[in-house]
């Protein structure tokens with residue numbers, strides 16, 4: 001098994017680890033700091049091998065500083081087009097029927113460092129993804145308790161964090177972080193308002209005391225530090241699903257801005273490909289609301305593909321690890337590629353699709369050795 005230093009070496013070859021911007025803030029041990037203020041921390045590839053990602057090394061994606069929440073005065077307000085608006089304490093929420101779900105979460109910008117030409121945004125390699133066990137109340141249970149009216153369309157989730165976006169497109173002054181789900185998704189059992197992560201109360205950086213976890217969707221929907229839920233009668237048009245975290249989809253051929261939603265099928269190679277290429281490589285794959293159907297590996301630039309073995313029964317919402325033995329590389333620089341196909345028949349594309357802007361980076365990315 002390659003050790004952590006080899007992994008770091010392999011990673012540095014493709015993704016230079018930038019020095020911390022603040023000399024006085026020490027990044028947590030074992031994580032790769034991409035930005036330090038606010039913290040944006042990437043999980044090391046070696047930690048992506050665990051079925052459940054340890055909370056201490058689970059990636060952190062913050063747009064604004066982690067808010068300081070006082071549990072005594074913290075409330076969750078549920079309002080809008082509902083018959084019974086409510087203001088709830090954490091104890092009220094813990095009294096509701098609890099659910100526990102294992103859900104994989106990937107940042108929509110994961111893999112951005114591999115885009116050419118370079119683009120703006122946090123320069124993640126492959127580690128803005130993790131799988132955790134979340135305990136909380138299903139959003140649908142909470143919605144039942146407020147009785148949405150017949151005209152309800154969207155469920156807006158708002159966090160306690162505030163700040164200004166100063167890069168273009170700028171925010172209109174100070175804003176919160178808010179994202180919406182259409183009612184159909186909000187009612188699905190894979191949408192959890194979680195107060196526990198991996199059997200412990202949430203940590204501050206992961207959204208304590210309460211966060212959403214939206215199974216199958218990119219991480220931007222899983223709003224942390226929840227303080228307000230608003231049921232709207234129109235599709236929500238907030239900053240984080242129009243100016244940011246949006247993509248072009250073709251409507252009658254016309255590129256039309258749409259909020260980013262489901263995670264696309266993707267696989268990552270976790271074995272470093274050195275000068276002496278390995279004969280066995282392993283990795284992980286996930287497919288959002290679908291299950292992974294297969295993973296294939298090519299060592300000849302995509303001319304031929306060999307099936308990898310999935311190491312557990314694949315299921316929707318949760319990643320699956322894979323392994324392939326007896327690999328042969330040709331002469332020259334060893335290069336490996338992995339591509340996954342999901343249960344709906346979607347296969348990772350070989351080429352980047354520009355309509356995805358700087359998000360949803362799921363095209364096949366070769367891993368080369370020999371450096």
Ligand SMILES: Nc1nc2c(c(=O)[nH]1)N[C@H]1C(S)=C(S)[C@@H](COP(=O)(O)O)O[C@H]1N2
Nearest residue numbers: 059060061063107159177219220222223224
């Ligand atoms: N309130 C709030 N929620 C948020 C964010 C944020 O900046 N503020 N970032 C989102 C994004 S882009 C991602 S990928 C996930 C990351 O969750 P994590 O930091 O627990 O990994 O949180 C989402 N929820």
Ligand SMILES: [Mo]
Nearest residue numbers: 107108219220
């Ligand atoms: Mo994200």
